[in-house]
Structures are given as C-alpha cells and as structure tokens.
Amino acid sequence: MIELLELTKRYGEHLAVDHVSFTALPGRVTGFLGPNGAGKSTSLRILSGLTPATTGTATVLGRRYADLPDPGREIGVLLDASAQHAGRTGREVLRVAQETMGLPRARVEEMLHLVSLTDDEAKRRVRDYSLGMRQRLGLATALLGDPAVLVLDEPANGLDPAGIRWMRDLLRGHAERGGTVLLSSHLLHEIEVIADDIVVIGQGRVVAQGTKEELLHDDRTLVRAAEVGALAAALQQAGWTVERVDPADPTAGLRTDASLAVTGQVALEARLPLLELRAADGAGLEEMFLQLTADTQREAA
Ligand SMILES: Nc1ncnc2c1ncn2[C@@H]1O[C@H](COP(=O)(O)OP(=O)(O)OP(=O)(O)O)[C@@H](O)[C@H]1O
Numbered sequence: 001m002i003e004l005l006e007l008t009k010r011y012g013e014h015l016a017v018d019h020v021s022f023t024a025l026p027g028r029v030t031g032f033l034g035p036n037g038a039g040k041s042t043s044l045r046i047l048s049g050l051t052p053a054t055t056g057t058a059t060v061l062g063r064r065y066a067d068l069p070d071p072g073r074e075i076g077v078l079l080d081a082s083a084q085h086a087g088r089t090g091r092e093v094l095r096v097a098q099e100t101m102g103l104p105r106a107r108v109e110e111m112l113h114l115v116s117l118t119d120d121e122a123k124r125r126v127r128d129y130s131l132g133m134r135q136r137l138g139l140a141t142a143l144l145g146d147p148a149v150l151v152l153d154e155p156a157n158g159l160d161p162a163g164i165r166w167m168r169d170l171l172r173g174h175a176e177r178g179g180t181v182l183l184s185s186h187l188l189h190e191i192e193v194i195a196d197d198i199v200v201i202g203q204g205r206v207v208a209q210g211t212k213e214e215l216l217h218d219d220r221t222l223v224r225a226a227e228v229g230a231l232a233a234a235l236q237q238a239g240w241t242v243e244r245v246d247p248a249d250p251t252a253g254l255r256t257d258a259s260l261a262v263t264g265q266v267a268l269e270a271r272l273p274l275l276e277l278r279a280a281d282g283a284g285l286e287e288m289f290l291q292l293t294a295d296t297q298r299e300a301a
Contacts, residue, residue, distance in 0.1 A: 001026055002047065002149060002182050007056035009042050016042045018204035019056065024182040024197070026148070029175045031195030032184040035293040039204040040184040041079065044153050047182075048077045060149050072101040075149040076142030081134035081158070086127035090117055090137045093126060094144065101145050111140035116166070131158025139167070150174060152183040156190055168194050188289050192216070192282065200285075202292035208285070220280040221263045224253030225272050234270035235263065245283070255280050 002024040009017040017039040024030035034040050045051040047058040049065030060068060060075045068074050084093055094108040112122050115136040126134065135158050142150060150171065156164045171181050171194060185191050191198055198215050200208040208215060225231045228250045232242045235256050240263075245252035253276065256263060260277060267274050 001062070001180055002030075002058075002060055002151070003062075004043065004047070004058045005056055007043060007046060007058050008054045009039070009046060009051065010054045015204050017046070017053075020201065020204070020206050021056075022199045022206060022209055024180050026180045027175055027178050028196040029171055029181040029183065029194055030197045030199065031191035032182060032199050032201065033186070033188060033191045033289070034184075034201035035186055035289075038186075038201045038292070040186075040201060041153050043201075044077075044079060044151055044182075044184060048075070048079060048151060050079070070101075070145075072097070072147070073145035074147050075151060076145065076147040077151045078135070078138040078142045078155060079151075079153045081131065081138040084126050084134060084137060084141075087125060089123055089125055090129065090133070090140075091122040093137060094140055097141050097144050103144060107144060111144055114143065114170075115140040132160060132163055135159055135167075136163075139170075148178070149180045150182070152181070154185055155183055156185065156187075164190075188286060192285075198285075200289065200292070202295065207292065208288060215285050216282045218280040218282065218284045220255050220257055220283065221260050222253055222255055222276070222278050222280040222283060223263050223267070223274060224251065224276040225267065225274050227272055228254060230270065231267060231272050231274075234266050234272065238262075238266050240266075255283060 005021050007017055007020045020043055032040050042051065046053045047060065047065065057064065065071060091108060091112065094111060098105065098108050117133065117136055121133060126137065129137065135155060139155065155167055159167060171183065175181050195212055197211055198209065199206055222245065223231065232254055235242045235258060240256050240258040242254050242256045245255055258266065260279065264277060
C-alpha cells in the first residue's frame with residue numbers, strides 16, 4: 001500500500017505539490033493523471049526518497065522510503081529510464097542491482113527474459129539503447145527484487161503499441177497477484193485503459209479521485225448528427241439541456257441530459273438521421289482534464 005498524506009513540496013515561491021493525499025491499494029492499479037508540470041514526478045520522487053517533502057508524508061507499506069529495511073525488495077521504482085548508467089551494458093546494470101540487493105544471479109536472466117531484451121541487446125551499452133529498450137531495462141531493474149509495490153513515472157513513454165500492451169498486461173498481472181501499482185501519465189486514455197483507481201492532479205492539487213467507474217460514469221447522452229444545429233434545436237424545444245462537445249467542431253456532436261431513448265425519439269420526430277448515439281461515459285473526466293490542460297497552457301503562455 002502507498003499513502004500520501006497532505007504531501008506538499010515548495011520550490012522557492014512555487015508550490016509544485018500542494019497538500020496531496022491519496023492511497024494506492026494492493027490488488028489495484030492506481031493511475032496518477034495530470035497535465036505536464038502538474039506535480040506527478042515530484043510526488044513520486046518524494047515517495048521514492050529522492051526529494052524531501054516540505055511538509056506532509058509519503059509512505060510505502062506504512063514507512064517512509066528512507067525507513068524501509070530493504071527498499072529494493074519492497075518497492076520497485078522506474079522514474080527516469082534515461083537515468084541509467086549509459087556506459088554499462090543492460091546486463092551489467094542488472095548485475096550491479098542484483099548484487100547490491102543480494103539476489104541470486106539467475107534473477108538477472110529471468111528479468112531480461114521477462115522484459116523481452118534479447119541476449120544481443122543485453123550485451124549492448126545503455127547509451128546505444130532506444131528509449132523503449134531503456135524503459136524495458138528500467139522495468140527489469142524495478143522488478144528485480146520482486147517487490148510488492150511498483151511506482152512508475154510515465155512507463156509507456158517510448159514504447160511501441162505492442163510494447164504498451166505488454167506493459168499493461170504485466171502491470172495488471174502484478175496487481176492481480178496482490179501487488180500495488182502506482183503509475184503516472186499525462187495521457188487520459190492511457191490511464192483509462194489500465195487503472196482501477198484514478199487520481200487526477202492539476203497545478204499541484206488533487207482535483208478528483210475515485211474508482212475508474214466513479215470518475216467515468218456520466219448519466220448524459222452523447223449524440224452526433226450531420227445536422228447538429230437542427231438536432232440541438234429539437235432537443236431544446238423538447239425541454240432538454242444541450243451543449244456542444246466541442247464548440248469549434250460540429251462533428252463532435254452534442255451532450256444532452258435526455259436519455260438515449262428520448263434522444264433517439266426526438267431525432268426521429270425531427271426526421272434527423274443520427275451518426276452516433278451513446279452514453280456520455282468518460283465525457284466529464286475528459287472535459288475536466290482538457291480544462292486542466294488548458295489552464296496549464298495558459299499559465300505557460
Ligand atoms: N528541482 C526543481 N526546482 C524548481 N522547480 C521544480 C523542480 N522540480 C520540479 N519543479 C516544478 O514543479 C512543477 C511540477 O513538476 P513535475 O515534474 O512534478 O510535473 P509532472 O506532473 O511530472 O509533469 P510531466 O508530465 O511534464 O512530467 C513544475 O512546475 C516544475 O517546473
């Protein structure tokens with residue numbers, strides 16, 4: 001289990017992490033979602049003992065990282081895949097970690113096999129690795145001590161689609177065996193497909209958290225039609241609220257509080273053919289996330 005309690009990090013005047021509290025539970029994948037600069041990496045760095053918190057606490061299995069008796073066997077961390085020793089071969093990187101942790105040598109080959117780094121690749125120096133290969137090696141290092149808790153910062157970075165699927169399956173398997181997985185991403189879709197629980201952070205603050213079902217649930221209906229203006233007018237005339245999914249893009253359709261059946265009926269009566277009709281699940285989270293991203297971009301500008 002991972003617990004962040006009122007975690008705060010200040011860099012000079014800038015509050016990078018602002019009273020962040022959440023729990024990542026065993027048996028579940030927790031997605032830590034936020035736009036660039038939201039404070040994800042800083043929180044994970046504090047959790048992994050790399051940066052001190054200004055106030056608040058971050059604990060793994062009830063202890064701060066520095067107080068864990070055998071951190072390598074309790075928590076596997078992959079924060080920056082490019083931070084590995086560039087002059088060593090992949091196998092050497094794992095050997096050094098294996099010896100430091102007092103693990104059997106065979107574990108190195110097991111991990112190379114698990115992350116699908118071939119013998120030829122394992123002999124190459126890390127400086128000659130692609131980003132995807134570095135991610136695989138970083139994950140092998142994180143898993144070496146068979147820790148119950150995994151903390152990964154943007155693990156899908158640099159992986160091809162097959163690699164992303166593989167990573168997803170691996171993390172899901174870890175959680176299904178009772179492990180705790182916390183991973184960050186600035187991509188909503190990535191988190192949506194893998195996480196059981198989601199924590200959304202923006203400008204250092206938690207803005208939403210809950211199970212995926214809770215956060216994605218939306219009672220509204222999403223409808224697309226070629227004549228979107230006419231459909232909006234028909235729905236409004238029938239007394240329903242209507243809003244454009246994207247005011248700049250008429251093909252994105254409408255969201256309405258009318259049910260699926262009622263929306264279909266209104267369209268039929270107005271003789272308007274539909275292109276799509278479905279529950280608006282996920283729309284609320286997407287809107288919130290786009291808003292957060294827009295706020296961040298405005299600030300940067
Ligand atoms: N060492 C530092 N000194 C000063 N400011 C920092 C430092 N590290 C991070 N920050 C600032 O803290 C904020 C949060 O950064 P952080 O790297 O945690 O964001 P993030 O959510 O991981 O973003 P990304 O998705 O881009 O990786 C940013 O405004 C960043 O500039």
